[in-house]
Amino acid sequence: MSQLRIDEFIPENRLLASGHLACPGCAAPLAMKLTLNVLGSDTIVVMPACCYTIIAGPWPQSSLQVPVFHTAFATGPAVASGIRAALDVQGKHDTTVLVWVGDGGTFDIGIQSLSGAAERNENILYVCYDNEAYMNTGIQRSSATPWGAWTTTTPAQYPESSNKKDILAIMAAHNIPYAATATPAYPVDFVEKVTKAKAMRGTRFIHVLSPCPPGWKCGDDEGLELARMAVQNRVFPMLEVEDGQRWRFTMDHAGDLVEPYLRRQGRFRHLRAAQVAHIQAEVTAHWELLLRRVQAEPLVPAGVAVAD
Amino acid sequence: MKKVMVGNHAVAWGARLARVEVISAYPITPQTQVVEKLSEMCADGTLAACFIKVESEHSAMAAVIGASATGARTFTASSSHGLLYMHEMLHWAGGGRLPIVMADINRAVGPGWNIWTDQNDSLSQRDTGWVQLYCETNQEVVDTTVMAFKLAEQLNVPVMLMLDGFYLSHTAEPVDIPDQELVDRFLPKREAPYKLDVEHPHAFGALVKPDAYMEMRWLMQEALRKVPQALEAIEKDWMRMFGRSYGAIEAYRAEDAELLLVTSGTVTSTARAVVDARRAAGEKIGVLKVKMFRPFPTTLLRDALSGVARVAVLDRNVSPGHGGIFAEELRSALYDLPAAERPEIFGYVLGLGGRDITPTVIDDVIEQTRTGTVPSRADLWVGVNL
Numbered sequence: 001m002s003q004l005r006i007d008e009f010i011p012e013n014r015l016l017a018s019g020h021l022a023c024p025g026c027a028a029p030l031a032m033k034l035t036l037n038v039l040g041s042d043t044i045v046v047m048p049a050c051c052y053t054i055i056a057g058p059w060p061q062s063s064l065q066v067p068v069f070h071t072a073f074a075t076g077p078a079v080a081s082g083i084r085a086a087l088d089v090q091g092k093h094d095t096t097v098l099v100w101v102g103d104g105g106t107f108d109i110g111i112q113s114l115s116g117a118a119e120r121n122e123n124i125l126y127v128c129y130d131n132e133a134y135m136n137t138g139i140q141r142s143s144a145t146p147w148g149a150w151t152t153t154t155p156a157q158y159p160e161s162s163n164k165k166d167i168l169a170i171m172a173a174h175n176i177p178y179a180a181t182a183t184p185a186y187p188v189d190f191v192e193k194v195t196k197a198k199a200m201r202g203t204r205f206i207h208v209l210s211p212c213p214p215g216w217k218c219g220d221d222e223g224l225e226l227a228r229m230a231v232q233n234r235v236f237p238m239l240e241v242e243d244g245q246r247w248r249f250t251m252d253h254a255g256d257l258v259e260p261y262l263r264r265q266g267r268f269r270h271l272r273a274a275q276v277a278h279i280q281a282e283v284t285a286h287w288e289l290l291l292r293r294v295q296a297e298p299l300v301p302a303g304v305a306v307a308d
Numbered sequence: 309m310k311k312v313m314v315g316n317h318a319v320a321w322g323a324r325l326a327r328v329e330v331i332s333a334y335p336i337t338p339q340t341q342v343v344e345k346l347s348e349m350c351a352d353g354t355l356a357a358c359f360i361k362v363e364s365e366h367s368a369m370a371a372v373i374g375a376s377a378t379g380a381r382t383f384t385a386s387s388s389h390g391l392l393y394m395h396e397m398l399h400w401a402g403g404g405r406l407p408i409v410m411a412d413i414n415r416a417v418g419p420g421w422n423i424w425t426d427q428n429d430s431l432s433q434r435d436t437g438w439v440q441l442y443c444e445t446n447q448e449v450v451d452t453t454v455m456a457f458k459l460a461e462q463l464n465v466p467v468m469l470m471l472d473g474f475y476l477s478h479t480a481e482p483v484d485i486p487d488q489e490l491v492d493r494f495l496p497k498r499e500a501p502y503k504l505d506v507e508h509p510h511a512f513g514a515l516v517k518p519d520a521y522m523e524m525r526w527l528m529q530e531a532l533r534k535v536p537q538a539l540e541a542i543e544k545d546w547m548r549m550f551g552r553s554y555g556a557i558e559a560y561r562a563e564d565a566e567l568l569l570v571t572s573g574t575v576t577s578t579a580r581a582v583v584d585a586r587r588a589a590g591e592k593i594g595v596l597k598v599k600m601f602r603p604f605p606t607t608l609l610r611d612a613l614s615g616v617a618r619v620a621v622l623d624r625n626v627s628p629g630h631g632g633i634f635a636e637e638l639r640s641a642l643y644d645l646p647a648a649e650r651p652e653i654f655g656y657v658l659g660l661g662g663r664d665i666t667p668t669v670i671d672d673v674i675e676q677t678r679t680g681t682v683p684s685r686a687d688l689w690v691g692v693n694l
Contacts, residue, residue: 044504046374053515062511067504069377070513071370072396078332078367082374082382083504085330085358089380095506113370116363 013037020063022055025213025220027227028129029055030184032064035098035127038194041066043096044083048076048110050102051136051212052129074109076101077117080124088123096125096198103130103144107165118174121202125194128167128205131212139215146235147282148275149267151215156270163282168207168239175244176203181236183209185227189238189250196240209236217266229261234287245298247290258283309485315476316341318446318483319385319411319469322453324355325491326409329380329498332360332371336390337423338473339413343385365390369397369408376406377512379503381457384408387473388415388429395433398466402437404513405528407460407467407498409453414573414624415473416661424662425473427573427625431601431633437528439467439535440602442572446481448554451546454486458495458542463531472624474662475574486550494549532603539600556605559612561587562594567677568613568651570621572598572634575665579622582670593674598634606641613642619651620677622670623687624659631687632657654683658690 015036022029028051036043045068047053053070057063071079076099084097101110106128117124133151134140141151143165154160171179177200182190190208197204209230211223218226230236233256241247258280262268271279313321319342323331331350333343349355360371365386372382386394391412401408412430416422430440439459443449449471456467471477504512516524536556547553560576561583562568569579576597586593596612596619598605613619623632630636635655642650654677659665669690676688 041509042506044378044506056511056514058515058517059511059520062514064511065509067506067509068511068514069374069504070511070515071373072400074366075370075373075397075400078362078370079374079377081360081362081367082330082332082371082376082380083378084374085332085360085371086375086378086380086382089329089358090378112363113367116367119363120361 015041015065017063017065019057020055021057022051023212023214025211025223026051026055027184027210027223028052028131031127031129031190031208031210032100034184034187034190035194036066038191038198039096039098042094043098044069046071046076046080046083046097046099048101048105049073050105051131052100052102054136073105074113076105076110076113077122077124077126078113081117081120081122084123097123099124099126101126101128102136103128103132104134104142106130107143107167115174118171118176118203118205121176123201123203125197125204126206127208129208129210131210131215132164133215135212135215148271148279150270151267159270168241171205172241172244172247174203176205177201178204178240178242179244180205180240180250181207181209181238183227183231183236185224186231186238186251193240193250215267217269218264222264226261226264229256232256233258233261234283235261237287237290239290247293247296249294310482311485312480312482313446314341314478314480315446315449315471316413316478317345318449319453319471320345320349321483321485322450323383324349325450325486325488326381326383326454326457326495327492327497328355328357328383330358330360330372330375330382331384332362332368332375333384333386334362334365334368334390336365336387338415338477339385339387339390339411341477342411342413365393366397369394369401372408373397373401373404373406376401376408377404377504379498379500381498382408383410385411385413387413388417391429391433392417395436398433398436398438400513401466403524403528405464405531407457407464409456409460409467409469411453412468412470413473413477414470422661423473425475425624426660426662427470430468430470431625433468434602437465437532438602439465439532440470440600441467442470442599442601443476444574444576444597446476446479446483447552449476450483450485451550451552452554454491454495455542455546459535459539461498462538463534464501465531465535470573472574490549494545535603536600536605536608554599556600557608557612558597558599560595560597562596562612564592565594565616566592567618567620567674568594568596568616569670569674570596570598570619570634570638572601573624575622575624575659578665578667579670582667582674586674601634604637604641609638609641610645613651614645614649616651618654618677620654620656620673622665622673623655623657624665626657626660626687631655635687652683654680655687656690657687663691
């Protein structure tokens with residue numbers, strides 16, 4: 001990757017106002033800014049309970065200069081389906097309905113309505129910004145929390161004992177037109193994916209790794225660097241899947257060891273060498289699985305729409 | 309146009325006449341015929357609505373919330389556990405001041421599983437900010453569904469109408485279908501004062517701090533306070549255009565009555581027949597049907613019941629640990645009437661889980677009320693075989 005100054009790459013954006021309430025170093029507003037830069041003002045945002053409920057700002061203010069519908073935890077995709085239907089009735093087919101949800105609202109409490117919307121191939125763009133725990137309520141584990149991590153409900157003596165749910169594979173298995181991973185630590189890749197998603201119709205899903213300094217126990221200035229490490233060490237590879245069939249890496253992954261990534265975060269500080277080795281083995285195994293997916297002959301070739 | 313139809317189809321016809329734009333629903337007995345009929349209407353083009361077939365009732369209510377917030381006229385229907393599963397989103401619709409209309413086919417709540425009627429499903433949603441209207445006949449169902457939209461959109465409050473499971477939902481009656489052109493004049497296309505609009509971006513439902521939350525709830529309360537008067541005006545229009553009206557409460561042969569049966573839903577029809585027989589025998593007895601449970605029609609009820617000696621409330625529901633819910637609310641509404649004007653209230657719990665409330669049962673209730681001494685504060689259960 002060539003070096004790129006982020007303030008040159010990201011143009012001035014009036015859709016995300018200053019004064020939002022994110023914690024220092026939170027990557028979510030950067031992800032939002034990149035997303036709205038691409039989507040523009042013809043966008044309606046659906047926001048179930050998540051950190052961004054707070055970040056967006058309390059009534060009567062809003063740091064988002066597009067319409068926002070705040071809603072209950074489990075309902076993002078269902079509310080978005082209703083908004084989509086109403087817009088279509090009104091002939092507003094080009095307006096993007098963006099569902100902006102954390103990992104809890106996606107992996108856990110919202111997965112039923114997400115699966116329902118994806119099965120119906122609702123014409124919505126769903127972005128999960130994943131900070132790998134219930135950060136807004138004070139760092140409780142979710143099914144997006146990685147194995148071995150400390151959270152306030154998985155204390156260091158008994159850290160997280162389940163593997164992170166493979167949400168990309170789950171969404172790809174719905175055969176939706178587009179599913180991808182992204183992180184604002186790679187803004188060019190991020191913007192390309194949102195641009196691609198914007199041009200498509202049907203359910204589009206982007207899983208964003210969004211570092212959280214208070215929850216990961218890292219410095220305010222370390223989040224994006226950690227996200228880049230997570231990509232390069234294959235903890236969070238950059239992928240896209242079209243029609244649930246065609247898996248593709250969107251960049252090269254160096255295959256660095258995971259240990260330096262883990263050691264820089266307080267949430268993994270308690271890990272012993274054997275546990276680090278276990279994580280490394282899991283990452284390697286998952287990478288092998290991804291390679292098979294990427295190399296597999298697609299059942300549906302590119303250019304053949306599975307759903308309109 | 310007259311048609312013979314079951315209550316569930318009357319609901320669907322009401323939604324069709326109102327030209328709903330977005331429907332979202334999930335099937336549950338005994339509501340299923342509502343969504344089947346609406347699906348047919350959408351499929352054959354007689355109803356130009358988008359029907360979102362979601363994976364749960366929670367999502368059904370969420371979807372119509374999204375559509376309603378975008379300015380569409382929306383409708384859903386459910387029953388029992390489905391309604392309970394919506395509970396969180398019923399609050400969201402109420403607090404969000406969204407004029408959604410839904411039908412609840414009253415069905416008992418498990419366990420044990422019971423698909424037959426009682427009112428505990430809808431009454432347990434009474435604090436969600438929805439208007440609640442309990443219907444007695446299929447004609448009333450069609451008419452009320454259309455009027456409900458007018459009421460909802462006038463005050464920005466959601467409205468729920470109730471039908472007794474099977475006793476009304478699956479019972480065929482002749483129904484006069486109002487003329488569509490007249491209905492269109494009565495209920496023009498919805499014009500939402502606030503909606504999700506990219507030209508005028510606003511945030512809805514954001515964090516509200518203690519300095520403003522209470523005011524928002526007060527405004528909600530104010531809107532609900534206006535419902536009885538608004539409904540009266542809407543019913544007057546309906547009467548003028550279609551020749552029928554129902555009222556938030558309806559007194560039947562209540563003039564000079566010394567004993568009134570307070571009813572809701574289909575048991576009202578049985579009570580009317582019992583009263584007819586007893587009036588023929590010279591007894592001073594009548595029926596007071598309570599159609600509107602939320603907002604509770606306190607003033608109307610005080611006027612209707614002031615000075616009546618004895619009142620028997622027939623509750624097809626129970627608040628466990630307390631009593632029949634209509635009876636308890638009625639006691640509260642009449643508490644500060646002057647003692648000489650205040651009726652003795654006998655609260656009967658009966659007909660739970662679909663048990664039939666026959667004329668004989670109502671006769672027994674009347675006898676017990678007439679001969680009873682001081683009414684018990686406790687609930688009087690009818691027909692418990694233990």
